[in-house]
Amino acid sequence: MSKLLVCFLIFCNVALSNSIWYGQTTFNVLQFDAVGDGQTDDSEAFLKAWEALCGATEANDTGTPTLVVPAGKTFLLQPIKFSGPCKSNSVHVQILGKIVAPNTLLAWKECKEFWISFSEVTNLTINGTGEIDGNECGKLLQAIHFYKCDYLQLRGLKHLDSPKAHITINNCNNVSVSNLHIIAPEDSPNTDGIDISMSTFVNIRNSTIGTGDDCIALNNGSSHINITSIVCGPGHGISVGSLGEDGAYETAEEVHVRNCTFNGTKNGARIKTWQGGSGYVKGISFENITLIGAKNPIIIDQYYCDKNGHNCKPSASAVNVSNVIYRGFQGTYANEEEAIIFDCSNTPGCQNVTMNQINITSTLDPGKNISAACKNVNGTFDPAVPCSLWAYLHP
Ligand SMILES: *[C@@H]1O[C@H](CO)[C@@H](O)[C@H](O)[C@H]1NC(C)=O
Ligand SMILES: *[C@@H]1O[C@H](CO)[C@@H](O)[C@H](O)[C@H]1NC(C)=O
Numbered sequence: 528m529s530k531l532l533v534c535f536l537i538f539c540n541v542a543l544s545n546s547i548w549y550g551q552t553t554f555n556v557l558q559f560d561a562v563g564d565g566q567t568d569d570s571e572a573f574l575k576a577w578e579a580l581c582g583a584t585e586a587n588d589t590g591t592p593t594l595v596v597p598a599g600k601t602f603l604l605q606p607i608k609f610s611g612p613c614k615s616n617s618v619h620v621q622i623l624g625k626i627v628a629p630n631t632l633l634a635w636k637e638c639k640e641f642w643i644s645f646s647e648v649t650n651l652t653i654n655g656t657g658e659i660d661g662n663e664c665g666k667l668l669q670a671i672h673f674y675k676c677d678y679l680q681l682r683g684l685k686h687l688d689s690p691k692a693h694i695t696i697n698n699c700n701n702v703s704v705s706n707l708h709i710i711a712p713e714d715s716p717n718t719d720g721i722d723i724s725m726s727t728f729v730n731i732r733n734s735t736i737g738t739g740d741d742c743i744a745l746n747n748g749s750s751h752i753n754i755t756s757i758v759c760g761p762g763h764g765i766s767v768g769s770l771g772e773d774g775a776y777e778t779a780e781e782v783h784v785r786n787c788t789f790n791g792t793k794n795g796a797r798i799k800t801w802q803g804g805s806g807y808v809k810g811i812s813f814e815n816i817t818l819i820g821a822k823n824p825i826i827i828d829q830y831y832c833d834k835n836g837h838n839c840k841p842s843a844s845a846v847n848v849s850n851v852i853y854r855g856f857q858g859t860y861a862n863e864e865e866a867i868i869f870d871c872s873n874t875p876g877c878q879n880v881t882m883n884q885i886n887i888t889s890t891l892d893p894g895k896n897i898s899a900a901c902k903n904v905n906g907t908f909d910p911a912v913p914c915s916l917w918a919y920l921h922p
C-alpha cells in the first residue's frame with residue numbers, strides 16, 4: 528500500500544513536472560538554484576522560475592503569481608527571453624535585488640537584439656526597488672524589450688547603463704510606467720531611455736531619465752500616449768520620431784507631454800522626421816514645461832538625418848506634421864541662435880502649430896528676446912514670437 532503511494536507520488540511528480548509548484552504563487556529565483564553572486568550565469572534558473580510562474584494559476588487566497596528576485600544579491604543574466612502567454616490572467620515580477628549583464632564583450636554568449644525580453648505576456652507587472660544594469664560595454668543590445676504585452680505595468684526600478692535603448696515597448700496596449708530612474712552617461716550613444724512603437728494608451732509618469740540620447744522616443748505607431756512629470760536630462764529630450772526613414776509611411780498621434788522638466792538637454796520638445804517619408808504626426812502637445820539650460824527647447828526638424836550611411840537629400844515628400852501645441856514653457860535655454868526652430872519641409876510643411884505662454888530666457892544672453900527660426904510653418908504664436916527665415920534652415 529505504502530509502496531503504491533510512493534510510486535504514485537513519484538509518477539505524479541514526473542508526469543506533472545510543471546505542477547510540482549501547484550498551489551504556490553510566489554517563485555523566488557533562489558528556489559530554482561539561482562546563485563546571485565554576480566559571477567555565475569543565472570539565466571537557466573530564471574527561465575525555470577519563469578516557467579513555473581507562467582504555468583501557475585491564480586489561487587484565490589494567495590493572489591497573483593509572483594516571481595521574486597530577492598534583495599541583497601546580484602544576478603548575472605545572458606540574453607534571455609520570457610515568453611507567454613501565461614496561465615494566470617496576471618503575473619508579477621518583483622525585482623528587489625540587482626540584475627546585471629555580462630560586463631565584457633567576450634562574456635556575452637550570443638548576439639541578440641535584446642538582452643532581456645518579454646513576449647506575449649498579458650497583464651504583466653514588474654516592480655520593486657531593484658536595479659537592472661546593462662553594463663554598457665557589452666554588445667550593442669537593447670536592455671529590456673516588451674513585445675505584445677498588453678496591460679503592462681513597470682514601476683520603481685532603476686535602469687542603468689544599457690548598451691542601447693534601456694526600455695523598448697513594441698506592440699503593447701494599455702501600458703503604465705511610473706517611478707523609474709534611468710541613468711546612462713551623457714556621452715553614451717543611442718542609449719534612449721524609453722522607446723515606444725506600435726503601441727497605444729501608454730502612460731509614463733513620475734520618472735527621472737538621464738542618458739546619452741532621447742529620454743523618451745515615440746516612434747511609428749505611437750498613439751494616445753501621456754507623458755507626465757518626467758525630469759529629463761542629460762539627453763536629447765522627448766522626441767516624437769524619428770519617422771519616415773528610408774521613405775517609410777509612419778505615424779504618431781495624440782502624444783501629450785505635461786509637467787516635464789528638461790535639464791541640460793540637447794533638445795527639449797522635439798519632432799523629427801526624415802526627408803522622403805510619408806504618413807503623419809498630429810495631435811501633439813507639450814504643456815507646462817520647465818527648462819534649465821536646454822539647448823533647443825522647441826524644435827521640429829523635418830530634415831532629420833543621422834548620417835550613418837543614409838542618403839539625406841531633400842525630397843518632395845515628408846511626413847505631415849500638424850496640430851501641435853506648445854503651451855506654458857518657462858525657464859532658460861542655452862543657445863546663441865534661436866530658441867525655437869521650425870525647419871519644415873516644402874511640402875506639406877507644418878500646419879496648425881500653436882505657441883502659447885512661452886516665457887523663456889537665454890542663459891547666454893539673458894536680455895535677449897526670444898525668436899524663432901521658421902520655414903514652411905503655419906499656426907498661431909501668442910504672444911507673437913518673431914519668426915524669421917534663417918540661413919541655416921534647409922532650402
Ligand atoms: C476560490 O474561492 C471559491 C469560493 O471561496 C472556491 O469555490 C474556489 O474553489 C476557489 N478556487 C481556487 C482555485 O482555490
Ligand atoms: C489584470 O490583473 C488584475 C489582477 O492583478 C485583474 O483584476 C484584471 O482583471 C486583469 N486584467 C486583464 C485585462 O486581464
Ligand SMILES: *[C@@H]1O[C@H](CO)[C@@H](O)[C@H](O)[C@H]1NC(C)=O
Pocket residue numbers: 619621652654655656683
Ligand atoms: C509590487 O506589486 C505588488 C502587487 O501590486 C505589491 O504587493 C508589492 O508591494 C509591490 N512591490 C514593490 C516593491 O513595490
Ligand SMILES: *[C@@H]1O[C@H](CO)[C@@H](O)[C@H](O)[C@H]1NC(C)=O
Pocket residue numbers: 677700701728
Ligand atoms: C485600453 O484602454 C482604453 C482607454 O482606457 C480602452 O478604451 C481600451 O478598451 C483598452 N484596450 C483594451 C485592449 O482593453
Ligand SMILES: *[C@@H]1O[C@H](CO)[C@@H](O)[C@H](O)[C@H]1NC(C)=O
Pocket residue numbers: 683706707733734
Ligand atoms: C515619484 O517617484 C519617486 C521616486 O521613485 C517616489 O519617491 C515618489 O513617491 C513618486 N511619487 C508619486 C506621486 O508616485
Ligand SMILES: *[C@@H]1O[C@H](CO)[C@@H](O)[C@H](O)[C@H]1NC(C)=O
Pocket residue numbers: 728729730751752753783
Ligand atoms: C491622457 O490624458 C488625457 C487628459 O488628461 C486623458 O483624457 C486620457 O485618458 C489620458 N490617456 C491615457 C492613456 O492615460
Ligand SMILES: *[C@@H]1O[C@H](CO)[C@@H](O)[C@H](O)[C@H]1NC(C)=O
Pocket residue numbers: 755785786815
Ligand atoms: C501638472 O501640475 C499641475 C500643478 O502641480 C497640476 O495641477 C496638474 O494637474 C498636473 N498635470 C497633470 C497632467 O498631471
Ligand SMILES: *[C@@H]1O[C@H](CO)[C@@H](O)[C@H](O)[C@H]1NC(C)=O
Pocket residue numbers: 758760790791819
Ligand atoms: C539639473 O542638472 C544638474 C546637473 O546634473 C543638477 O546638479 C541639478 O540639480 C539639476 N536640477 C534640477 C532642478 O533637477
Ligand SMILES: *[C@@H]1O[C@H](CO)[C@@H](O)[C@H](O)[C@H]1NC(C)=O
Pocket residue numbers: 785786814815855
Ligand atoms: C499647468 O500648470 C497649471 C498651474 O500649475 C495647472 O493649473 C494646469 O492644470 C497645468 N496644465 C496641465 C495640462 O497639466
Ligand SMILES: *[C@@H]1O[C@H](CO)[C@@H](O)[C@H](O)[C@H]1NC(C)=O
Pocket residue numbers: 810811849850851852879
Ligand atoms: C489645430 O490644432 C488643435 C490642437 O491639436 C486642434 O484642436 C484644432 O482642431 C486644429 N485646427 C484645425 C483647423 O485643424
Ligand SMILES: *[C@@H]1O[C@H](CO)[C@@H](O)[C@H](O)[C@H]1NC(C)=O
Pocket residue numbers: 857858886887
Ligand atoms: C516669465 O518668467 C519670469 C521668470 O520666471 C517671471 O518673472 C515673469 O513673471 C514671467 N512672465 C510671464 C508673462 O509669465
Ligand SMILES: *[C@@H]1O[C@H](CO)[C@@H](O)[C@H](O)[C@H]1NC(C)=O
Pocket residue numbers: 875876877878903904905
Ligand atoms: C498656411 O495656411 C494657409 C491658409 O490655410 C495656406 O494657404 C498655406 O499653404 C499654409 N502654409 C503651410 C506651410 O502649410
